[in-house]
Amino acid sequence: MKKISLYISFMLVAGLLSCEDKLEQAPLSDASSANFYRNAADFQQAVNGIYAQLRRYPDRTFDLSETRSDNVYGSSSTGVREWDPVNDFATTLENNTLVAEAWNNNFNGIMRANTVLDRINAAAVPEEPLRNRLEGEARFLRAFYYFDLVRWFGGVPLYQTVVSPAEALNIPRSSVEEVYALIMADLNKAITLLPGTYSAADRGRATNWAAKALMARVHLTRSGPTYGIKGPGLNVNEYSQALTLLNDIINNGPFSWVSNYASIFSYTNENNPDIVFDIQFRKGGLGLGTTLPGYMGPPAYFNAIPGIPSGQSGVEMREISTDLLTAYKPGDVRKAFTIQSGFRDVNGNIETRSFYRKFLDERDPGLDRTDWPINFPVIRYTDVLLMKAEAILKSGSGGSQQDVDVIVNRVRARAGLQPITGVTLNMLLEERRLEFAGEGHRWHDLVRFGRVIEVMNTWLPKEDELNRMAESINPNFVIYPIPFTQLTVREGLYEQNPGY
Structure with missing residues (x-):
């Protein structure tokens, strides 16, 4: 039984949810907040509320990473859906609701984490192991939200305590380096405070292994190219630091290889040994489930399946790109599991386009x-292994070519493919594409590997059958614009990212 999903239900009942389309840095009510944080149970519920802000994360990765990348051709039939400008590389994205959601949702999560960190103390939570765990969870999640922000926007305002709206008006954007400093400080502290495992009742909370894996991803991202912009890559060569963390997880963590690819995402096999950190959902109404499986699929598909409730899907198909479809080799079991390649609608018409079905089980x-009652994997053990291969290839040390080949061939064998030798960075990037399709990694991988401009400028003219996308992109498109609503809060407080 997945207790972690109660984070969302609690927030609905307790009324601590702040408005999703507005950033509220101050507590909802100073008096009510002061009265609320009185004992350990209050702080546990408050930490649950920080997790609750992850609810939209799976949709966001689909909107801003998959749809932005060469995995998805997201031009809608009318060209006016909110994801169309993301897909098309429009320069007007500062007014886009999906971009604004990424900013607001993450900062609301940061505000909740700051509220806990500001108020937690030994008087309210006398049991030191619990107090340490709650602080560790708050720090992990604050780092998580800031890492999401720095990858989307570059430098952002740093809030390390709860501030009032008036105080927030005087806090400018910090540099990317300063944002990373807070992320890494929080993760280092979380590693010391968090336990390695939880009982079944608390399964799904962040562990010290999750903090180490996220820190490894931070090191790899920081080590990526700068593209000449103020984005997530700093070219700092921290591959050895990433390797140390990844080897620790592999050698000492509680994770193990799952031999069947489909079982990693099974509704009846959640919290399996491949999961390092995921976002927990369950069905039952009241917003406990995830929207992602239906969000990825078109109404016509769901309407043709007996037993599927009406209105179970999103508004329109975002089709899988031809480039991704043809990237899978014959016999790769991941393709059929990940992608629904056409279907027949309720009227018998044949739809030839494809969409993601990785998280979809029509039986439940x-x-x-x-x-939808399926958890969303954020960090998998398979990802830890492939990040190790990446760090070895990028650094040229800490392992051998044979080590890299062994890791990649283990992934390929599970997919039903023959082994290869002499794996290069480009080959590794392609293997990651096929393994993690639909999981929101693709855009970040392209950026981190230094291939995003080359790959997208080759892909755009080939795939854009409706002739709506930009003819080419430049490094400014590595990150998104600051939302217009933030630019107008106080004139001159934030400077817009170049290119928008």
């Missing part, structure tokens, strides 16, 4: 389109 649809 939940009550409505917001209620």
Whole structure:
């Protein structure tokens, strides 16, 4: 039984959810907040509320990473869906609701984490192991939200305590380096405070292994190219630091290889040994489930399946790119599991386009389109292994070519493919694409590997059958613009990212 999903239900009942389309740095009510944080149970519920802000994360990775990348051709039939400008590389994205959601949602999570960190103390939570764990979770999640922000926007305002709206008006954007400093300080502290495992009742909370894996990803991202912009890559060569963390997870962590690819994502096999950190969902109404499986699929598909509740899907198909479809080799079991390649609608018409089905199980649809009961993997053990291969290839040390080949061939064998030798960075990037399709890694991988401009400028003219996307992109498109609503809060407080 997945207790972690109660984070969301608690927030609905307790009324601590702040508005999703508005950044509220100050507590909702100073008096009510002061009265609320009185004992350990209050702080546990408050930490649950920080997790609750992860609810939109799976959709966001689909909108801003998969749809932005060469995995998805997301031009809608009318060209006016909110994801169209993301897909098309429009320069007007400062007004886009999906971009604004990424900013607001993450900062609301940061505000919740700051509220806990500001108030937690020995008087309210006398049991030191619990107090340490709660602080560790808050620090892990604050780092998580800031890492999401720095990858999307570059430098952002740093809030290390709860501030009032008036105080927030005087806090400018910090540099990328300063944001990373807070992320890494929080993760280092979380590693010392968090336990390695939890009982079944608390399964799904961040562990010290999750903090180490996220820190390794931070090191790899920081080590990526700068592209001449103020984005997530700093070219700092921290591959040895990443390797140390990844080897620790591999050698000492509680994770292990799952031999069947489909079982990693099975509704009946959640929290399996491949999961290092995921976002927990369950069906039952009240927003406990995830929207992602239906969000990825078109209404016509779901309407043709008996037993699927009406309105179970998103508004329109975002089709899988031809380039991704043809990237899978014959016999690769991941393709059929990950992608629904066409279907027949309720009227018997044949749809030839494809969409992601990786998180979809038609046998267990939940009550409505917001209620799919499948967890979303953020960091997998397979990812830890492939990040190790990346660090070895990037650094040229800490391991051998044979080590890299062994890792990649283990992934390929599970997919039903023959082994290869002499794996290069480009080959590794392609293997990551096929392994993690639909999981929101693709855009970040392209950026981190230094290939995003080359790959996308080759892909755009080939795939854009409706002739809506930009003819080419430049490094400014590595990150998104600061939302217009933030630019107008106080004139001159934030400077817009170049190119928008």
